[in-house]
Each structure stands twice: as structure tokens, then as C-alpha cells.
Amino acid sequence: MSHYRAVFRCAAGCEGEHSIWRPIYRCPTCGGLLQVVHDMDALRSRTAPGWMRVFEDRYKRTAWPYGSGVWGKKEWVCPELRNENVVSMDEGGTNLFWADRLGREMGLADLWVKMCGNSHTGSFKDLGMTVLVSVVKQMIADGAGIRAVACASTGDTSAALSAYAAAAGIPAIVILPRGLVTTAQLVQPLANGATVLALDTDFDGCMRIVQRLAEEEGVYLANSMNSLRIEGQKTVAIEIVQQFDWEVPDVVIIPGGNLGNVSALGAGFDMMIELGLIAKRPRIIVAQAAAANPLYRAYKNGWRFEPITAAPTVASAIRIGNPVSIHKAIATLQRYNGIVEEATEDELQDAAARADRTGLFNCPHTGVALAALDKIVSRGDIASHERVIVISTATGLKFTEFKVAYHSATGHEAGRFANPPIELPNDYDAVRRALDHVTRGEQAVRA
Ligand SMILES: *Cc1c(COP(=O)(O)O)cnc(C)c1O
Numbered sequence: 001m002s003h004y005r006a007v008f009r010c011a012a013g014c015e016g017e018h019s020i021w022r023p024i025y026r027c028p029t030c031g032g033l034l035q036v037v038h039d040m041d042a043l044r045s046r047t048a049p050g051w052m053r054v055f056e057d058r059y060k061r062t063a064w065p066y067g068s069g070v071w072g073k074k075e076w077v078c079p080e081l082r083n084e085n086v087v088s089m090d091e092g093g094t095n096l097f098w099a100d101r102l103g104r105e106m107g108l109a110d111l112w113v114k115m116c117g118n119s120h121t122g123s124f125k126d127l128g129m130t131v132l133v134s135v136v137k138q139m140i141a142d143g144a145g146i147r148a149v150a151c152a153s154t155g156d157t158s159a160a161l162s163a164y165a166a167a168a169g170i171p172a173i174v175i176l177p178r179g180l181v182t183t184a185q186l187v188q189p190l191a192n193g194a195t196v197l198a199l200d201t202d203f204d205g206c207m208r209i210v211q212r213l214a215e216e217e218g219v220y221l222a223n224s225m226n227s228l229r230i231e232g233q234k235t236v237a238i239e240i241v242q243q244f245d246w247e248v249p250d251v252v253i254i255p256g257g258n259l260g261n262v263s264a265l266g267a268g269f270d271m272m273i274e275l276g277l278i279a280k281r282p283r284i285i286v287a288q289a290a291a292a293n294p295l296y297r298a299y300k301n302g303w304r305f306e307p308i309t310a311a312p313t314v315a316s317a318i319r320i321g322n323p324v325s326i327h328k329a330i331a332t333l334q335r336y337n338g339i340v341e342e343a344t345e346d347e348l349q350d351a352a353a354r355a356d357r358t359g360l361f362n363c364p365h366t367g368v369a370l371a372a373l374d375k376i377v378s379r380g381d382i383a384s385h386e387r388v389i390v391i392s393t394a395t396g397l398k399f400t401e402f403k404v405a406y407h408s409a410t411g412h413e414a415g416r417f418a419n420p421p422i423e424l425p426n427d428y429d430a431v432r433r434a435l436d437h438v439t440r441g442e443q444a445v446r447a
Pocket residue numbers: 123124125156157224255256257258259260261262317318363365393394
């Protein structure tokens with residue numbers, strides 16, 4: 001596969017290309033973000049049906065590393081990586097949950113949830129981190145002086161970085177806003193042996209510090225402003241279409257914070273269109289928490305963006321006021337007939353809990369997407385027959401605190417779908433009475 005090639009170019013269109021095998025994160029001319037650009041002519045040497053066959057033959061099989069959802073698309077992701085440097089945990093290949101009951105409740109006949117959280121570290125961040133850490137491994141093998149890999153994180157990026165770096169034997173440094181990530185998210189990098197720095201600031205503050213470390217201290221930056229991550233994350237678009245036998249869904253809705261993932265989603269569909277695997281574009285919708293909604297504000301304001309200070313939200317992984325990929329995300333939404341919608345704290349928690357009652361176990365960010373979808377369907381902007389995919393970004397098991405609080409709140413604080421435990425004495429009749437009340441559809445009396 002040596003004739004395939006990928007380089008960095010300025011996302012805003014400045015001249016020049018830059019090696020992906022050197023630490024560079026911004027365009028030297030304009031200071032904007034870079035993007036990975038592939039040699040599309042080389043990729044056209046295989047036909048669209050040819051690529052589909054290759055991807056299908058590899059999908060979830062055992063020929064290492066191609067069974068991974070990311071590395072099964074290696075030529076489209078990072079073709080010059082030598083297989084001995086791939087650091088993979090069999091990421092991707094996640095299931096599509098057919099949300100039959102939830103869809104019917106919402107008035108949708110064809111609703112699916114792409115379960116990106118069913119992954120090694122419990123979030124979609126694994127898709128991008130496998131690429132970034134593999135590239136770093138090859139750079140070190142080829143003699144680059146990299147002291148460590150580092151990221152600022154709202155929790156899931158640091159968990160993914162720490163796991164992949166540990167598997168590769170590369171030191172990792174993670175910078176977190178103190179007290180603003182969940183217990184599970186904090187303990188993941190600790191367990192994997194990363195150096196964890198908990199700072200008295202928010203995510204945007206952590207981001208400023210880690211960028212300076214990357215500039216001045218010889219650490220390699222692992223945030224999504226490094227577009228190597230986007231290359232891995234874009235495989236989710238290809239994988240969804242592949243899972244529907246190369247049929248493009250009508251709508252994809254995704255929660256957005258730093259906005260790398262929506263840019264990746266668009267990049268995946270773009271590449272399939274350019275190489276002839278698909279002919280139509282889905283509509284892409286970004287959902288934001290109302291407490292951290294700079295993209296929503298820009299959407300309402302003719303795409304004029306201003307950073308904000310994000311307020312607290314239980315959707316802590318998207319509590320970001322100054323998203324690094326804002327311009328890529330706006331360009332994506334303009335190409336994909338995009339919509340941005342927001343959800344309040346009550347709306348996102350009720351939406352997550354309502355969907356949990358149909359068998360899911362949602363993280364709050366997925367709750368944001370579900371609440372936004374419900375609003376958009378209710379006002380008639382999505383028709384009932386359209387095929388809709390919700391990108392579920394993490395497993396709910398990393399976010400049990402918000403669920404415990406939701407199900408144990410009482411009085412006027414209680415959510416619409418709260419289901420607190422019924423505590424009873426060790427007494428058969430009390431249990432039987434509780435059962436009678438429940439099966440009669442009444443609130444069970446507490447003993
Ligand atoms: C990182 C993350 C997001 C947001 O992705 P961006 O690329 O920052 O927009 C959403 N949900 C979860 C669970 C995440 O970890």
C-alpha cells in the first residue's frame with residue numbers, strides 16, 4: 001500500500017503541505033487548523049465496489065490490524081503507517097442499536113443509535129486516539145525526540161490517550177479541570193499510569209496550557225486540533241453506511257463540544273462521495289447543551305461565532321465555550337444542510353432517562369442529542385419515515401453520578417422518568433403490597 005500517501009494541509013487553504021510525521025498542529029502561514037489530505041488519485045486506482053469489498057472482507061475479522069473498524073480502512077486513514085507500529089484495541093465495529101420502541105414514542109419509524117461508547121475506554125475517542133498514538137510510536141521508532149504525549153480533556157480524551165499510550169509504552173500527561181470530570185473518567189488515566197494534572201480552571205483553560213507545553217516543551221499534542229484524530233474518527237461515517245449495506249441514512253445527529261467529531265463525520269462522508277462509494281449526503285445535526293452552546297448561538301446568528309464561557313452542565317464532556325474546530329464544523333454543517341439544536345439540563349436528563357426505559361443506558365451527551373432530536377421531530381423538520389442515526393458518544397457507565405442523582409431526586413426536583421428504589425423491611429406482606437401497587441400502575445407506598 002506504499003503508493004498511498006497523506007499529508008497535512010491548511011484547512012483554510014494556504015499553500016504548502018506538511019509531513020504528518022513531524023509535530024505540527026497549526027498552519028505556519030495563518031495559524032489555523034491543519035487537515036489531513038490524501039492522495040485521492042492513488043486511492044482511485046481501486047474502484048468504489050473494490051473498496052467496499054476490501055472493507056467488508058476485513059470487517060471484524062482476525063487478520064491484524066484490519067479487524068479494527070479504524071484499521072480496516074487503513075489506506076483511507078494513515079496509509080504510510082507500518083503495521084508494526086499500529087497501537088490498536090480493536091476499536092470501532094460498534095453496534096447499531098435499533099431504537100424501535102423509542103422511535104415509535106418519538107414518531108420515527110427508522111431510528112438507530114450508533115453505540116460508539118461500546119469501546120475499549122468507553123467513548124468514541126478511541127477511534128481517533130489509535131491513529132494518533134500509532135503515528136507517535138512510528139515517529140519515535142524513526143528517531144523523533146518526543147518526551148511524552150499530552151492532552152487537555154473533559155475526561156474521555158484523557159482516558160483514551162492514557163490507555164493507548166500505556167499499551168505503546170509512551171509516557172502520557174493529562175490535564176483536567178479539577179472536580180469537573182466524573183469519578184470513572186478520573187480513575188481511568190490514574191489506573192493506566194498517566195501523569196494526571198488537575199488544574200483549578202475549566203477545559204478551555206487546560207487547553208491553553210497544554211498548547212503551550214506542546215510549543216515549548218517537546219511534548220506531542222493529542223487534542224483534536226491535531227487532525228490525526230479526525231482521520232480515525234471519520235471512519236464512523238463509513239462504518240454506519242457499511243452497516244446499512246452502503247445505503248446512506250437521511251439524518252445523523254451528534255452531540256458537539258470541541259466540534260472535532262462532527263468535522264470527522266463530514267470528512268468520512270466527503271471521502272465516500274469523492275471516491276464514488278455513495279452519491280448522496282445525509283443531513284447532519286449538532287446538538288449542544290444550552291449551558292455550553294457557542295455553535296448554536298452562531299447558527300442562530302448567521303454563522304457568526306463568538307466564544308463564550310461555558311456554564312456547568314451534567315454533559316461535562318461537551319462543556320466547552322471556545323471550540324477549537326469551530327470553523328471546520330461550520331463548513332461541515334453548510335455542506336450537509338445542517339441544523340444546530342440545544343437542550344436544557346432538564347430536557348437532556350429526561351431524554352436520557354426516557355430512552356433508558358427502552359433498554360439503552362445513555363450518557364448525558366447522548367441525552368443532549370436525543371432531546372434535540374425530539375424537538376426537531378416535533379416541529380416537523382424531520383419526517384417520520386426518515387432514517388435517523390443518533391451518535392451515542394460514550395457509555396452511560398462512565399456517567400453514573402448524573403443518573404443516580406436523577407433517580408434519587410424527590411419532590412418538585414424529581415425528573416419525569418425518575419425511578420427510585422422502594423426500600424422495605426424484611427417482610428413478605430410489605431413486598432406483596434408493593435408489588436400490587438406497582439402492577440396496578442400506582443406509585444408504590446414506602447414502608
Ligand atoms: C469528546 C466528547 C464529545 C464531543 O466531541 P467533540 O469532538 O469535542 O465535539 C461528546 N460526547 C462525549 C462523550 C465525548 O467524550
